[in-house]
Structures are given as structure tokens and as C-alpha cells.
Amino acid sequence: xxxxxxxxxxxxxxxxxxxxxxxxxxxxxxxxxxxxxxxxxxxxxxxxxxxxxxxxxxxxxxxxxxxxxxxxxxxxxxxxxxxxxxxxxxxxxxxxxxxxxxxxxxxxxxxxxxxxxxxxxxxxxxxxxxxxxxxxxxxxxxxxxxxxx
Numbered sequence: 001x002x003x004x005x006x007x008x009x010x011x012x013x014x015x016x017x018x019x020x021x022x023x024x025x026x027x028x029x030x031x032x033x034x035x036x037x038x039x040x041x042x043x044x045x046x047x048x049x050x051x052x053x054x055x056x057x058x059x060x061x062x063x064x065x066x067x068x069x070x071x072x073x074x075x076x077x078x079x080x081x082x083x084x085x086x087x088x089x090x091x092x093x094x095x096x097x098x099x100x101x102x103x104x105x106x107x108x109x110x111x112x113x114x115x116x117x118x119x120x121x122x123x124x125x126x127x128x129x130x131x132x133x134x135x136x137x138x139x140x141x142x143x144x145x146x147x148x149x
Contacts, residue, residue: 022118024139028101028109029148032069035109036101039073039146046142048077051096069109070102080138083131088123097135099143111143 028035036053043050052074060067076096084091099113116135125132 022115023112024115026111026143026147028111032071032101032103032109035146036071038148039099042142042145043075048075050075068103073099080131080135087125090123094119111146113139
């Protein structure tokens, strides 16, 4: 019984992770670095702030481990993110926005991000909050520009 109770507590305390249904993937032309450069340019061109560009493959290499090309761009616009955090401070766990550019096992490059509607669904954010649709539209537009197709 103790083990069952411990397992239940762990499940309740475990963080929620996005399911594959919540992840939007956009096929890209070119390599990871070029695609990420296009994404960063599109983000800056849209007036958003780039907070970080994380090269996961370089991080892996720094500890003598191998990882296919994979980079994460963290960016945002306080005009969009602040209202979400005003509605629920826990939105700060998901913001700023993130887009991952990676190469799969077949060599195809993808852009991936979590659908903002799903990402914020468990928070006290109104379903019809205009900033959620704006975030989704911005992510779709930015990743389409970065895809280079």
C-alpha cells in the first residue's frame, strides 16, 4: 500500500509534458544552422526579442557526447507575454516562447514548437484570450518564414 501511495504522489507531482499532439512541426529546407539563422532573422524582423540561442549539439560535444544538430531559440515580446502572466503567473513557466530546430534520424530538418493554446490550457487563462491566438499566429508565421520552402 505504501508503494501505491508513493507512486500516486509521484504521478501527481510530476510536471506536465507536451504530448506529440501538442507539438507543431514544420519541415525545413537547409541545415539546422541556416534554418535557425532564418528563424532568428524573422523573429528580430517581427520586433521580438531574442533571449537565447541554445546549441544542444555543442553542449553535448562539450562533455564528449554525440547529438545530432539541434538548436533552441528562446524569444518573446512583452506585449504578448505580460498579459498571459497577468492572467496566471504560472504562464512564466512557458514564456518566453521557444522553437526547436533539429535534424531527425533521416537527415530531415524540422522546426518544432508547442501549440500555445495547448501549452497554456491547464492555467487560469481564458480560452478566448486574444494573446493566445496572436502567439499561435506569430509562431506559425515565423516558422514558415524560417522553413525556407
